[in-house]
Amino acid sequence: MVMKLVQNASSAPLLDVRRLSLGFGDSQADLLKGVRYSVDEGETLCIVGESGCGKSVSSLAIMGLLPKGAANITEADISFLGEPYDLNDTAALRRHRGADIAMIFQEPMSSLNPAFKIGDQIAEAVTAHNDVSNAKARERAIEMLVRVGIPSPKARMNEYPHQLSGGMRQRVMIAMALANDPKLLIADEPTTALDVTIQSQILDLIRALQAETGMGTIMITHDLGVVAEIADKVAVMYAGTIVESGSAEAIFNDPQHPYTIGLMSSMPKLSGPRERLSTVPGTVPTVQTMPAGCRFSTRCPFAQDICNDTPPQQDFGAGHEVLCHFAPLDLRLERSA
Numbered sequence: 001m002v003m004k005l006v007q008n009a010s011s012a013p014l015l016d017v018r019r020l021s022l023g024f025g026d027s028q029a030d031l032l033k034g035v036r037y038s039v040d041e042g043e044t045l046c047i048v049g050e051s052g053c054g055k056s057v058s059s060l061a062i063m064g065l066l067p068k069g070a071a072n073i074t075e076a077d078i079s080f081l082g083e084p085y086d087l088n089d090t091a092a093l094r095r096h097r098g099a100d101i102a103m104i105f106q107e108p109m110s111s112l113n114p115a116f117k118i119g120d121q122i123a124e125a126v127t128a129h130n131d132v133s134n135a136k137a138r139e140r141a142i143e144m145l146v147r148v149g150i151p152s153p154k155a156r157m158n159e160y161p162h163q164l165s166g167g168m169r170q171r172v173m174i175a176m177a178l179a180n181d182p183k184l185l186i187a188d189e190p191t192t193a194l195d196v197t198i199q200s201q202i203l204d205l206i207r208a209l210q211a212e213t214g215m216g217t218i219m220i221t222h223d224l225g226v227v228a229e230i231a232d233k234v235a236v237m238y239a240g241t242i243v244e245s246g247s248a249e250a251i252f253n254d255p256q257h258p259y260t261i262g263l264m265s266s267m268p269k270l271s272g273p274r275e276r277l278s279t280v281p282g283t284v285p286t287v288q289t290m291p292a293g294c295r296f297s298t299r300c301p302f303a304q305d306i307c308n309d310t311p312p313q314q315d316f317g318a319g320h321e322v323l324c325h326f327a328p329l330d331l332r333l334e335r336s337a
Helices: 054-063 090-096 118-127 134-148 166-178 198-213 226-228 249-251 258-267 330-337
Strands: 016-024 032-039 044-049 071-080 101-104 183-186 216-221 233-238 239-248 313-315 321-323
Touching: 016 054, 032 044, 032 054, 032 216, 032 233, 044 054, 044 226, 054 071, 054 101, 054 183, 054 239, 090 166, 101 166, 118 134, 118 166, 134 166, 134 239, 166 198, 183 198, 198 226, 216 226, 233 249, 233 258, 239 258
Parallel strands: 032 239, 044 216, 044 233, 101 183, 183 216
Antiparallel strands: 016 032, 016 071, 233 239, 239 321, 313 321
């Protein structure tokens, strides 16, 4: 019987990323710079932003899955379960990965091995972290397929990934990720390329399993509709930095960073007159074209000379933090309307 964990308000976060910076190759600029966020037991943190902003890279770094020699971690102040979490300790990362911290990857067809049966792949995840027989591991695999709502689980055990639909493959990925009852689940756009009905089923499944086990969840997505539905906290990432973070209520009802405001303005409205969608002009800069100071300055409608300096981290209370020289922006936005 799995008991739901209750987070003690005075205890440390489940995962606390206080500062994470890294680059690739010989580049002098950090792709990720000072990334910071935390997630508690039973809590859902959504990391949002455009493609190319570093959302997946930050999670792959936490999992220890970035290619050795290509990624240069320049600073990493991280704790997991209140203990230091060393991204350079390969053995420790291997012990945590798949056991305490699990990840659902973005594309299940390329994440599952096409040459092995579904049952064997889930069972391998079990035996990699537990001293159990192959028979016991297969029993656990069947149990997990039942848990994620796959019909005829014994028959599915002997099927290959190409024999399953996209929604079924994503459920298998979830079964594999949760086979060892991890304390933290990282879901990298788990509903991408799925139709809206299957998307809803996958989100409902993750929520139900989270409520059952008390695990913390980090959801990486660019779909603000998904964020509004499931998030407890939101971290807005732009060009490798967290520009705004806080409760979902604060981010949706009182966004303060120009980038966050731009994202929220781009959401289509379900009521009222039909209007042209707002857009954030320009594109995410590359490492080679990264501006000094505020990384959003080249696209920001409020940018001034001071934006060439590193912006301060402003605290709006209750965990709502904004990386901007000009926050709060309420009056400025009203005057520019």
